[in-house]
Amino acid sequence: MDGKGIPKSIKLPETIKVFRNLKNAKRFAIDIGGSLTKIAYYSTLSHRRATYAKDKEKPLMSDDHTYAISESARLHFVKFETKYIERCLDFVQANLVGTREKMVGKIIKATGGGAYKYSNLIQDKLGLKVEKEDEMGCLIKGCNFLLKNISDEAFVFHRHANPEYEFQTADPNIFPYLLVNIGSGVSILKVESEDSYERIGGTATGGGTFWGLGSLLTKAKGFDELLELAEVGDHRNTDLLVGDIYGGDYKSLGLECDLIASAFGKVCHLSRKGKQMQCSEADVAKSLLFTISNDIGQIASLYAMMHNIRKVYFGGYFLRNHPLSMHTISYSINYWSKGSVQSLFLRHEGYLGAIGAFLKGAEQCGENYSWQENYAGSSALEPQPCTWLDNNVPFAQLEMDRWESPVSFCPLLSDPNNYIPDAVDLNVDHEARKYWLDCFEQSIDKFVDCAIASQVDSETAEERANQFKEQYIKRLHQLRKQPFAYGNLTVRSLLDTIQHCMKEFDFPDPYISVKQCENEAALSQLSERLNYLDSLPPEDRNKELVVSVLAGNMFDWGARAVVEIMENEQFGLSEAKEKIPDRPWLIDNLDMWLERMRGPAHNHAAIFIDNSGVDIILGILPFARELIKRGTKVILCANSEPALNDVTHKELEVILSQAGTICPIINQAVENGTLEAMETAQAGPCLDLSRLNSSLAKAITNVDLIVIEGMGRAVHTNLYAKFTCESLRVAVIKNRWLAEKLGGEMFAVIFKYDSGNTIF
């Protein structure tokens, strides 16, 4: 925590503010360990939120939106060394503006060994009654919460490999698993469901043993200095290897010569012979780390095998994502289980107890909600402390934002266990990582301009927008050095980070004016366009409908190339259609699709839509209307929160209402429920089908056609997803680098139809 574990060469930017929004803190929990203390609290936040007129009699105008103040909820978890507990409690007390009175008589859930020791201190400082919670129960509750809500919470660690951090994707079934908590000692917990766990074992050889023996054996001050020492030591000077005894491999037993036969076994041989010790303190520290990590790894893998469990998560102070320790434990688990057990580490392992304690009886965190990591307010994967109070107090922090609906896996995925949303893993693909980090850095000014333009009435808009820029650029620089710092690095996570930072600086919807202008313009052309389409013979019409969707998808304010065109040229549907390349497209299943359209109607289609304006109104709506005319029920699935110029669910409702005044077919479909707008519970331009709004997931259970539109949803994500029903992925690649990477050229077309092995 004091930062000594970080190689000196990496100087990290700090953009994380600690203990935010304390004045609105509603409920506290605390986990006090021998080494680290974690404070959890819940706060409500006031944000600008765009609202929309819904009067369908009235045409939608660009001044029809207003900002209202809206409340949202956030969980804060702050971690610091227990030695600073008094300073931290003082700070919290001082910042509970007007809240302290309200707190008196209320409770604070407390867990960890220190809960007993610091009970009175907490009561004195915060005026809260301390209610102790079982430590192991809290760990499990916290672990379940993270695994359910943060899809790339867990990772496999491969030291010096590419990638070093292999983040896991969301798992539709997280149970059963083992949680090995390595604090001073070690507890091994078997978790079989949300409510059932058992402590099946443990060992007293844990972090306390490393630190205790380490402080007797070396001059290292504290845990991190000891780890630093270990990092540079050579255990071969202290440990007796198989080769030292047998002069090589012990072949008949399959023991390789560099395997440790006896930890510290060389020391007595040396001392016994009166030879001077050949080993340094660093060597001793390394041996010690190996001994303890190996031991825990072996015991954990034996328990896992005994209980037939494949997944073992490690948590607790000992690891704190320290590469050498994670490596040794992983190696040991793999060695002893012969690969049958997987060792998994958690990005936020330090918070498990605090999260669990907070959740005990917290009605704010029930089953009606889901939670998402806030990239803007959370600190990076350790060891990377931030500092606070004149750089004296190192801390780390996790913030999670509440989502007002539960989320579920998309029921149409053929193999949800192995679903990976993102087409490219920027942790692995160095070239792609460099490209996209450059690309986002170069695009940042466009976002800033747009943010300022969206709040012309605000005096602080420019300042806030520049703060946004600073934070985002710093984050990009951090990710260049440590791409694993916030879990999976993908185009999706980079786009999500923009949204989180924008929201942080109170730009909830920078593209709101742009979106409404374009919707107005497009709606004005809808009637004429529908008439034209209706006049075509069916085969030509179906082809024209596809081309319209593609042309519509050109209108993307997230794509720099298009933004330049849109800013500098007259650019409408027909101009866009001209940019669509000749067939055959990069992926071109149009003939299959047309053939399919000659067949029977689909019963039920779900269309995941992309941009406002031409895209939704002149591209998607006519396409959906054609399906409806054939007798297909259609759900249009829109983002719940704004992202670039993507249509939000609220906007979509207004658009459908307006379109209904123009087209009787649409009007009737909306009235009788044949055409429905639903929200995805997404807030970015990409689409994570492991976290769909549960109501939507339920509604699309029997869908026989899923359509996913746009670069974010159908190329950056879900390009390779497999579905149980027919699927259509439609997008224009408005990025030359990506188009070329996929073997095409600028504006290459993806039109991917998959029958999903359906026979119709």
Place this chain on the structure above:
Amino acid sequence: MDGKGIPKSIKLPETIKVFRNLKNAKRFAIDIGGSLTKIAYYSTLSHRRATYAKDKEKPLMSDDHTYAISESARLHFVKFETKYIERCLDFVQANLVGTREKMVGKIIKATGGGAYKYSNLIQDKLGLKVEKEDEMGCLIKGCNFLLKNISDEAFVFHRHANPEYEFQTADPNIFPYLLVNIGSGVSILKVESEDSYERIGGTATGGGTFWGLGSLLTKAKGFDELLELAEVGDHRNTDLLVGDIYGGDYKSLGLECDLIASAFGKVCHLSRKGKQMQCSEADVAKSLLFTISNDIGQIASLYAMMHNIRKVYFGGYFLRNHPLSMHTISYSINYWSKGSVQSLFLRHEGYLGAIGAFLKGAEQCGENYSWQENYAGSSALEPQPCTWLDNNVPFAQLEMDRWESPVSFCPLLSDPNNYIPDAVDLNVDHEARKYWLDCFEQSIDKFVDCAIASQVDSETAEERANQFKEQYIKRLHQLRKQPFAYGNLTVRSLLDTIQHCMKEFDFPDPYISVKQCENEAALSQLSERLNYLDSLPPEDRNKELVVSVLAGNMFDWGARAVVEIMENEQFGLSEAKEKIPDRPWLIDNLDMWLERMRGPAHNHAAIFIDNSGVDIILGILPFARELIKRGTKVILCANSEPALNDVTHKELEVILSQAGTICPIINQAVENGTLEAMETAQAGPCLDLSRLNSSLAKAITNVDLIVIEGMGRAVHTNLYAKFTCESLRVAVIKNRWLAEKLGGEMFAVIFKYDSGNTIF
């Protein structure tokens, strides 16, 4: 090994000579570990052995026995610290009188890590070609050999309990088991049969870790000083206990307050707070011992549970029967396996590798033989080193004598797994232990006199007899202090020890003259006695036959009370009958037996006989003759080697031959095999039915009546044994203390008939 592990108050007598009989050494093996070296060799020994005339035409006379020189075989295993290897090899070389030439070009099997390092040294010193053998394979082979041949080789250790050492009885099925070998590192081997084993695991945290870390953390010189330190330390000064964290038990997890939560966990708490260390080097040593023992115990128990194995044997340098280490490992195994796994230690664990290496391809140790620990030449359970070469070189030694037949469990035992030969465990029963040790000490002069009398022609007899006395008295003194020193302490083992020591000083059969005198006298009365018995009506005859067996059993030179009578009075069958108390006897199933004799004849009876003279000739022979007359086939089972005045198999053959000249029924029965003499493979006055001569065991498979006669065979041992067939235990208790202990008086009668649930 340097003796520092022994409490100063116990001064041990030393009676063990090292490297005996080197001049007849035939074959060598060596196991060189990092700490200890073990040399194994095979030697042939020349002993006096009584021979008997067998001419049945000639009456048996007291001068018909002669001593011939007879060869027997012995295995020697000598253990010393590897640092003395050169001195020891020099000694061996110097004592290979005339043998060295014969050795040149021959091989020595070598195992252990040092086999590689010391190869040339061995070759130079002994002229033997070093042939390396796989270490683990040798350990297993050695372990199987000990478990098969020494019935109380393994023990459970209960620190401070009574008894501390719970020795195991012989197991008809030793497989499967785990062998956990704790040397510098730890290997865990699963053994499923004589020929199949697998290294299923191990850990580098072993003896080398204890020694290595111990030498970094304390000023202790060497392993034993470290153990001494640990013995007086208090781990609560260094380890963090559950109570230190939670202020008491962690009840919801069932963790008691004195359980170690974090080994060495208190050290960093102290040092972190800048407090002076509260822990001493002794505390540190104890914590270290606990940490490592706990760890090994837990890992071993997990492997055992995973492989569904109940028995875990521990071996290797780390333990060496050190009480604190054995206790911690046992506690740990029991704790983690919830009692489902048993931790077992081996009396001779240090020799496993050397035994195994020796056995590799040793035709002298094939399946046609069995082996028995020689109590006279073997040293006691460690830590109790003997010293050598002006007290400078500590050593320990195991000698095993070859038995010229394989042994098996008696097939008539109902529950061979739980068969315990001995009725009283002198390790547990302190009063009985004191009594018997006193009793044997007080009787020793009688044995000495008798030994001298048996070799009137030898000039060295008196000197040898006194040496015998000195050794035996010293052994008794040692057993008073450490009753566990040679495994199970029982009347049987004390009697066996007399025999081993007698043989050691070349008194193979001290009672030979006495036995022959008495046989002559009894044979002269046989004819008359048979006539009298034949004249009785059946009911009276059967009763008289039983009383005769009882009266005959009075003639016991091992019973002091009887010896005094026999030496001072005219004492024949009729005098003996007068000493038999009136009925009801102490155990009196005579009526049941008489009732049984009114029923159908037994098909096949085995009678385990006791003393020479009146006992066999006027007691057992008429009883057996009656069974034969009814149509029962009878096997008379006699000791293979002399013990007191017990009939040996060779003597029995002569007696039957002589009796045949007196009684035609006996003659005919011997001729047609209805009456057969077989040998038991026993060499003491007791009877261990887990080690019967395999031929005898095979022959009695279908026996429907087993008769066991005498105090040694039916009271000291087998009083509580259960059989699958009918059984008769017949004995007169010629020891007041024992009689009273069993609730009777001097000369109390045991006549125990058990139908064995047989329906006839």
